[in-house]
Amino acid sequence: MTRVKRSILTIDRNTNFLTITKMILQDAGYQVYLAGTQSQGLQLSRTCLPSLILLDWQLAKANDFELINSLQDAVATESVPVIVTLGDMTPITDLQSIKKLGVADYIRKPLDTIELLTRIDMTLSRVKSLRVVEERDQMKNRLLAIVSHDLRSPLSSFQGLLAYIKSIGPDQLQVSTAYRLITGVEDEFDRVVHMANGLLYWALDQEDAICCKRQVCNLSELLWQTIKVYCLQAGQKNIKIDLDIVENAEVFADPNLLCFIIRNLLSNAIKFSPSHGDIRITVTQDDHDVRLAVSDSGPGIKQEAIHQLFQQMGTSKSTPGSCGERGTGLGLTVADDFARKLGGRLTVKSVMGEGSTFQLYLPGLAECREANHPVAGDSALEKAVR
Helix, strand or coil, X not given: CCCCCCEEEEECCCHHHHHHHHXXXXXXXCEEEEECCHHHHHHHHHHHCCCEEEEEHHHHHHHHHHHHHXXXXXXXXXXXXXXXXXXXXXXXXXXXXXXXXXXXXXXXXXXCHHHHHHXXXXXXXXXXXXXXXXXXXXXXXXXXXXXXXXXXXXXXXXXXXXXXXXXXXXXXXXXXXXXXXXHHHHHHHHHHHHHHHHHHHHHHHHCCCCXXXXXXXXXXXXXXXXXXXXXHHHHHCCCEEEEECCCCCEEEECHHHHHHHHHHHXXXXXXXXXXXXXXXXXXXXXXXXXXXXXXXXXXXXCHHHHCCCCCCXXXXXXXXXXXXXXXXXXXXXXXXXXXXXXXXXXXXXXXXXXXXXXXXXXXXXXXXXXXXXXXXXXXXXXXXXX
């Protein structure tokens, strides 16, 4: 059975041409849609969302290029490439019009099968490459915006605080004032370090430079280490952290990637929990899965906004915390990527006014042993499973 690749919409008034084109494209593995009029073509382009459109030039010229203009104006098809099919006697002036209209390519009738498929493949490959470039540009612009705004802002705060301390002088600087200023500097410093780590991990992940080296990890110990780091941050908001974790819960994961995920989940829980709020961390496991859940007492997340939490960098935005804490919009995006690298997944459940629960699912030791992962630490894994 031929594997369906991408879809192509062919718009032409000649029924014989439609039949021949359908046979050629289906044999090549494409999903094919056919339209014999402008209105049918426009309707199918909106409902079927084709990867490419083959359009008869005579139809394209009708009513002052109405169909092409409509396709280019529609949100669903504005980035869909169009290849026009020409008759043998098409004048040169028409070729000039084709170029001005921004049509991807043209091909003359009668169609040669190899030429048609080659032009289609080249056009789709070119469009895919352009989209990759556009996505990289968007991510680069987002990265520059974060660095220029979020990183420059705390650095300016450092400069201002240090200048203020210097202006007071050692003789007049009171202990309480010094403590308050140092605390402010520490908060900004922690945010800069957290953000810098996120940017570094994201950049390395985009270039596939992060090597996932899995080993047996004691999840309980990693959690305690992370909680110690964030105790001061939670204490400043009088947030209580409750633990319900399985002692010596073990997973087969890269400890660096796993720690990054845990840090982000706990940091977000503290960020969105109100003063005197509660955070609950639970760990459960069976023979196949280990589940880490971090629940906060924040305002919750609207259902329509949940699907945007793990979007790619460039589209995700940071939401201020309960006390106006700022973020980068990077943490959950990278954490979700890392969870998938570890063979797991991140999910979220939220009720408005009742808080949110982020859950990290990772394969348990038995599951990893059954999968026979070719990674370092197999002997340790075998020992743990026995």
